[in-house]
Each structure stands twice: as structure tokens, then as C-alpha cells.
Amino acid sequence: MKLLMTIMIAALAMGLLGCGGAGVDGRAPHIYDDAKQMVREAKAGIEQMDIEEFKVKMDSEDVFFLIDVRESDEYFEDTIPGAVNIPRGVLEFSIADAKFWDSEGFFAPEKTDEIIIFGYKVERGPLAAETLVKMGYTNVKDLYGGWVVWDQGPEALDVEEEVVEEGGCGG
Numbered sequence: 001m002k003l004l005m006t007i008m009i010a011a012l013a014m015g016l017l018g019c020g021g022a023g024v025d026g027r028a029p030h031i032y033d034d035a036k037q038m039v040r041e042a043k044a045g046i047e048q049m050d051i052e053e054f055k056v057k058m059d060s061e062d063v064f065f066l067i068d069v070r071e072s073d074e075y076f077e078d079t080i081p082g083a084v085n086i087p088r089g090v091l092e093f094s095i096a097d098a099k100f101w102d103s104e105g106f107f108a109p110e111k112t113d114e115i116i117i118f119g120y121k122v123e124r125g126p127l128a129a130e131t132l133v134k135m136g137y138t139n140v141k142d143l144y145g146g147w148v149v150w151d152q153g154p155e156a157l158d159v160e161e162e163v164v165e166e167g168g169c170g171g
Contacts, residue, residue, distance in 0.1 A: 039123050042130040048144040049116060051154055057116070058082075064114035065106075067091075069128040070147065074120065080150050088119070088128045095132065111136050118143035118150070122157070 032038045049057070057064065068075050068083040075085035084104050086094045094100045101108040109115055115137060119125035122145060129142040143149070148156045 035123070039126055042126040043142075046126055046129040046133060047141045048126070049141040050144050051149045054116070054143050054150075062114070064116055065109045066116050067118075067128075068147070069117055069119050069124050074147075078147075078151070080118065080147070083118070088124045088131075091128050091131055092135065095135070095137075109137070112138055114139045114141070116141050116143055118146040121146050121148045 032041075066080060066083045068079050068085045069088040069091060070079075070085070071087050072085060075083075079085070084106070086100075096108050098108050115132060117125050117129045117132070117140065119128065125142040125144075125146050129140045132140045145154060145157050
């Protein structure tokens, strides 16, 4: 009995130690210094769209999904016409949810559909776009400068200010 118990404890210990710090794919998870580093790295792996390109897109007959990843209270205060609100903290769960999209009056986007993401300024949008790319969406763009640039113009980004983002999941 003691031998069986010793073997079980040893197996459990090896199992726990074998996973020490490993990510889902067996590699150590990437550790960021701060949220700004996360945003910088996300921007490096996504496509961004400037406000002029976005205005041309809005005036075109092109079909695309426009997703506002700000919190609901921000969205209800004001948003870009045609945007659907999916706060960044629930994006992964709502993007392919047929019931959610039905309640919005749309079909869920296919993995190849064009999706344009925007947040308040320059933080949440890139993180949300990166998430969709990691989920296999292949035509995702972040509106550089987000809501602020739409509302106030590109010069709004020239003002150096600390923005405290709301929402979960690092952004």
C-alpha cells in the first residue's frame, strides 16, 4: 500500500513539475512588462487602417463588419454609424455566436469577411484585432486612433495624454 501511495505521489509531482510555466502549446507563456508592450507587439502583427482610408471605405459600397470594442456605456454615448458593439472582454465569445449576431440583425462574419475594429484611441483596437487574427480571421483591420480620430480628427492623437482603458483581458 505504501509503495502504491509513493508511486501516486511521485506521478502527481512529476505531472505538476512537468507543466511548470508551460503555455498551452508547451512553450513558456510570453510575459509582458506592461500593457503598453502588449499593445506595441499586437500592432506589429495586425493591419491598421488610417482615418482617410476608413472614410473612403465608409463611402464605398463595400460590405464589411465594423466592431466597436469599447465598453457598452461608451458605445451608447456615441459611436461610428453602422458599428456593432462587442466589448473587448467578450469578443472571443461573441464574434461567432449566431444568436448574438441575430439579435443585431446580421449573420456572423465568416473567417474571410472584412472586419474593421476600433476602440477609444490606440489601445483596445489592436489587442482585439490581434485576438481575431489568432482565432483565424484573415481580413481584420484596426482603425488607427479609434473613436477619438473619427470624432476629433487625426490631430487628437498629437496630444500626449495618459489614457486609462476600461475592460478586461489586458486592455
